[in-house]
Amino acid sequence: xxxxxxxxxxxxxxxxxxxxxxxxxxxxxxxxxxxxxxxxxxxxxxxxxxxxxxxxxxxxxxxxxxxxxxxxxxxxxxxxxxxxxxxxxxxxxxxxxxxxx
DNA sequence: CGTCTGACACTTA
DNA sequence: TTAAGTGCCAGAC
Numbered sequence: 001x002x003x004x005x006x007x008x009x010x011x012x013x014x015x016x017x018x019x020x021x022x023x024x025x026x027x028x029x030x031x032x033x034x035x036x037x038x039x040x041x042x043x044x045x046x047x048x049x050x051x052x053x054x055x056x057x058x059x060x061x062x063x064x065x066x067x068x069x070x071x072x073x074x075x076x077x078x079x080x081x082x083x084x085x086x087x088x089x090x091x092x093x094x095x096x097x098x099x100x101x
Numbered sequence: 102c103g104t105c106t107g108a109c110a111c112t113t114a
Numbered sequence: 115t116t117a118a119g120t121g122c123c124a125g126a127c
Contacts, residue, residue, distance in 0.1 A: 034124085036122065
């Protein structure tokens, strides 16, 4: 079990309508500073389709600039379809949609 | 094996 | 408040 696998397992457990920040995932994985590693792990995303990487956003609730799996616009569409609230600024309502068990 | 880069987060100026 | 700098982990060269 590596840090990378831990990240996948955590992201995969995110319920619909909820999102997580890179820092949050990194903290659950063991190191809150490994936010970069989290982003890179999702970038490779070997479990694409099983791991909802679109539910992982910035700490502010904003989406990545140049996403790889289809574009940030697609990510917003996916999140909206799951019930995630978006502001006019294109940010997710972390106050209500942040998955915090 | 050493070095650089990258879907970030946090601190300080 | 905004901007810049620093630190972390994993992968690629």
